[in-house]
Each structure stands twice: as structure tokens, then as C-alpha cells.
Amino acid sequence: MSYKVTEEGNISTVHLDGEIDMDVTEKAKEIIMPLIEAKKEVHLNLKEVQYMDSSGISVLIESHQKATELGTKVVLKEISKSVLKVIMMAKLEQILNLD
Amino acid sequence: MNVAIKSITEQRDFVVSSSSLKEVRSFSREVFEKVNINQDLKDELVLAIAEAAQNIVKHAYQGEDTDDKMEIKISLENGQLEIGFFDKGRPVEEKNVRHRKIDDIKPGGLGTFFIQQIMDAVVFKEGEKPWINHLVLTKNLNV
Numbered sequence: 001m002s003y004k005v006t007e008e009g010n011i012s013t014v015h016l017d018g019e020i021d022m023d024v025t026e027k028a029k030e031i032i033m034p035l036i037e038a039k040k041e042v043h044l045n046l047k048e049v050q051y052m053d054s055s056g057i058s059v060l061i062e063s064h065q066k067a068t069e070l071g072t073k074v075v076l077k078e079i080s081k082s083v084l085k086v087i088m089m090a091k092l093e094q095i096l097n098l099d
Numbered sequence: 100m101n102v103a104i105k106s107i108t109e110q111r112d113f114v115v116s117s118s119s120l121k122e123v124r125s126f127s128r129e130v131f132e133k134v135n136i137n138q139d140l141k142d143e144l145v146l147a148i149a150e151a152a153q154n155i156v157k158h159a160y161q162g163e164d165t166d167d168k169m170e171i172k173i174s175l176e177n178g179q180l181e182i183g184f185f186d187k188g189r190p191v192e193e194k195n196v197r198h199r200k201i202d203d204i205k206p207g208g209l210g211t212f213f214i215q216q217i218m219d220a221v222v223f224k225e226g227e228k229p230w231i232n233h234l235v236l237t238k239n240l241n242v
Contacts, residue, residue: 022153023117053149054209090209
């Protein structure tokens with residue numbers, strides 16, 4: 001997994017690239033959580049994520065819950081077909097902020 | 100569904116580690132490339148296999164570093180897919196393997212739910228020596 005972060009005002013966009021599994025979830029959290037803790041609105045661009053498993057979905061849930069707790073939000077952008085399928089399999093399309 | 104290859108059996112060993120999950124997916128994709136099923140189903144089967152392998156790392160070995168190997172065996176016979184997982188970790192008790200309630204939104208517990216969604220059957224067996232656990236996932240690909 002690789003990533004790029006861009007900032008615009010109070011919005012931080014994290015562009016994730018590659019496969020997100022148990023082996024990279026700690027790294028993903030290290031990137032995303034400090035932005036949420038800084039009360040940024042975090043956009044996760046998932047266009048280039050070709051694979052995500054239950055560990056990756058857990059990162060999305062944890063990020064969403066942390067953001068809600070701190071009065072900000074995480075928005076999922078340009079979700080790839082394979083990631084959307086897993087989000088729907090987990091029945092989270094109504095819970096997470098999908099754009 | 101017309102499954103092109105009537106019979107296939109492939110197995111491979113992997114070090115029990117989260118860093119092996121990528122190799123597990125590559126192996127699974129290589130095998131399913133030989134089978135005439137649609138890409139969505141291939142992706143689902145790869146996910147189920149990777150989740151089961153992840154459960155071995157997470158639960159049978161509780162994330163501990165080890166040199167132990169796990170074995171994954173994919174067999175297809177007349178459209179009946181059977182995937183076997185063998186490991187030497189802590190014995191898994193089937194009654195303790197439960198996915199979380201799907202409306203209970205919290206991180207974790209989703210892997211088992213995905214496996215059950217994708218496969219027709221999930222059976223835990225006691226492994227024959229030298230194995231401790233033997234998990235069998237099955238799915239009929241003829242439907």
C-alpha cells in the first residue's frame with residue numbers, strides 16, 4: 001500500500017493505493033488517525049485500492065467512529081468497485097459516508 | 100455455470116504471518132485463473148481464502164511470531180470446490196468461532212461473516228498429525 005496526502009483548508013485527502021489487508025492496517029491507521037485527531041475532515045480516496053479485506057473495513061469503521069466522536073467526518077471518495085462490494089457485503093453503505 | 104476444468108488440486112505452504120497474506124491471494128488467483136467462473140466470484144473466493152488465512156494468523160496463533168507454516172489446499176472436482184486450511188496453532192473450538200452481529204457496528208469480527216456469506220459450508224475438523232486444525236470451506240460452482 002502506498003499513499004499521498006493533500007490538504008485544502010480543513011480537508012485532508014488521503015489517496016490510498018494498492019491492497020489493504022491486515023499487514024498494512026497499522027500503517028493506514030497511523031496515516032489517518034492523526035488527521036482525525038487534528039479535527040480535519042478526512043476524505044479517503046479509494047480509487048486505486050484494488051483489494052480490501054475485513055481488516056481494511058475495520059480501519060474505515062474505526063476512522064468513522066473516531067471522527068464522529070470528535071465532531072468531524074470521514075468521507076469515502078471514488079470508491080473502487082472491489083472495495084464497494086466489500087463495504088456492501090458488510091452492510092456498511094448506510095453507515096459510512098460514501099460519496 | 101460451466102466450470103472449464105473438471106478436476107484441479109493445488110496446495111501450497113505459507114509462513115503463518117500477516118506478511119504472507121499477499122502470497123495467499125496470489126496463489127488463490129493463480130488457481131482460479133484456470134477455472135471458468137466470473138471475475139466477481141473469483142474475487143469473492145480469494146477474499147474468503149485470505150480471511151480464513153488471516154484468522155489462522157490472528158486467532159490460532161494470536162498474532163505471535165512463528166516459523167510455523169500453514170497449508171492451503173484448493174481442490175475442484177466436477178464443480179465442487181473444497182478449500183482446506185491446515186495449521187499447528189492453538190486448537191480452534193467451533194463454538195467459539197462466531198461472527199459479530201452484522202448490525203453491531205464495530206471494528207473486527209467481519210472476516211468470519213464474509214467467509215460464511217461467500218461459501219456454502221464452513222467445517223472445523225481436528226487436524227491429522229502433524230496438523231492441529233483443519234478448516235474446510237466448500238462451495239458448489241455448478242449453480
